[in-house]
Amino acid sequence: EIVLTQSPGTLSLSPGERVTLSCRASESVSSGFLAWYQQKPGQAPRLLIYAASRRATGIPDRFSGSGSGTEFTLTISRLEPEDFAVYYCQHYGYSGFTFGPGTKVDIK
């Protein structure tokens, strides 16, 4: 089973800053099956990125994804107040869907 790890666990940042979140897979995975979600307190997750780099419908272009193999990143070019949330990566493989532990981005 592929295990996803995310780093850092928590980031404290200010609005306007650029942030890069990391997702690492325990073995090489297809980038076609790597997605990122945003979750705010008390809300369901929201799909941001699929196929490692494709923005989902309605997602602002300040969100971008990249990576391949075992290393993937989610970048927010300029943090808006509504972007403070927890971000999860997710992979789809032969044993189904697995999620990373999440990275919390909070206000400094």
Place this chain on the structure above:
Amino acid sequence: QLHLQESGPGLVKPSETLYLTCSVFGDSMNNSPYYGGWIRQPPGKRLEWIGNISHSGDTYYNPSLKSRVSISMDPSRNQFSLHLRSLTAADTAIYYCARLSISGLLTAFDTWGRGTRVTVSS
């Protein structure tokens, strides 16, 4: 606009079976392809995929839960359901239903319900 809504009991006793239903609004489960999924989130923990069902009734389960879970669908009511047996405290979580979209490069849960909190306790 697509909208999913979970329903079911908020409190279940250990060893009992959990029954949750996801009602789909603004789309038809008869549309091909259509996949409904269940995901849960224990308090303070990461999301855990439970399983999916396709528009044709094919099911796919998390291997760690496969012996206790079944997902079914009722297209006439535009609903799909989760049954989870032999509950323990470790099954306490927020349970989400979601649409799994598989199209071209997209394989992801693109629409989620708000979630329903389930506590397993006597």
